[in-house]
Amino acid sequence: MAEEERTIMPGTACSLELDAGQSVDIIDVKGQQVADLVAFSLTNVDREWLSPTHTRSSLGRLKLRRLDPLLTNFRRMILKLVHDDVGVHDMTFASCDRQRYLLGYGIAEHPNCREALSRVLLPYGIPVHRIPDPINLFQNSTVDADGVIETIAPTSRAGDRLSLVATMNTLLAVAACPQDQSPCNGWAPTPIALRAPIGAFAP
Numbered sequence: 001m002a003e004e005e006r007t008i009m010p011g012t013a014c015s016l017e018l019d020a021g022q023s024v025d026i027i028d029v030k031g032q033q034v035a036d037l038v039a040f041s042l043t044n045v046d047r048e049w050l051s052p053t054h055t056r057s058s059l060g061r062l063k064l065r066r067l068d069p070l071l072t073n074f075r076r077m078i079l080k081l082v083h084d085d086v087g088v089h090d091m092t093f094a095s096c097d098r099q100r101y102l103l104g105y106g107i108a109e110h111p112n113c114r115e116a117l118s119r120v121l122l123p124y125g126i127p128v129h130r131i132p133d134p135i136n137l138f139q140n141s142t143v144d145a146d147g148v149i150e151t152i153a154p155t156s157r158a159g160d161r162l163s164l165v166a167t168m169n170t171l172l173a174v175a176a177c178p179q180d181q182s183p184c185n186g187w188a189p190t191p192i193a194l195r196a197p198i199g200a201f202a203p
């Protein structure tokens with residue numbers, strides 16, 4: 001199937017629609033860059049979405065492995081991880097948002113994943129307060145024996161890629177994280193590329 005590619009700069013996002021059976025590649029162009037992923041049932045965006053909570057509960061672990069199902073809030077498979085060059089992704093942390101930069105760093109106006117996702121999902125009637133928890137692709141988060149969670153620099157290298165296949169008709173949005181105040185993106189956010197069937201990307 002013919003494909004096209006889109007590049008998203010840090011602090012921006014892209015939405016696309018996949019029919020069941022179609023796939024998207026998400027590529028860390030320069031390495032050490034996090035991509036926040038959210039997804040919805042295209043026929044039911046108000047009720048059913050990709051849920052990291054249900055996914056990690058059903059898997060019984062915090063880390064994704066190749067061929068894992070990604071589940072919705074109704075425990076139905078919405079996406080399947082079919083290729084993964086990295087094997088290090090996060091299902092624990094919220095997207096960065098306006099409050100994260102204000103409360104954490106005293107920065108009043110900082111680009112952030114949540115608002116970037118909202119901008120591309122608003123045409124589907126999904127406002128910023130209904131952006132679900134993301135799966136943070138390429139994000140390297142650790143949990144120690146006391147349950148302390150921390151994000152350190154990603155292990156992903158330039159050109160590393162993962163592929164997700166849709167198992168229902170899916171609305172998907174991906175943001176390139178602009179976090180430059182922590183090691184989350186190796187202290188230097190860079191673009192993310194998406195490759196999907198022609199016609200999948202929102203115009």
Ligand SMILES: [Zn+2]
Pocket residue numbers: 036095096097112113114176177178179
């Ligand atoms: Zn972010």
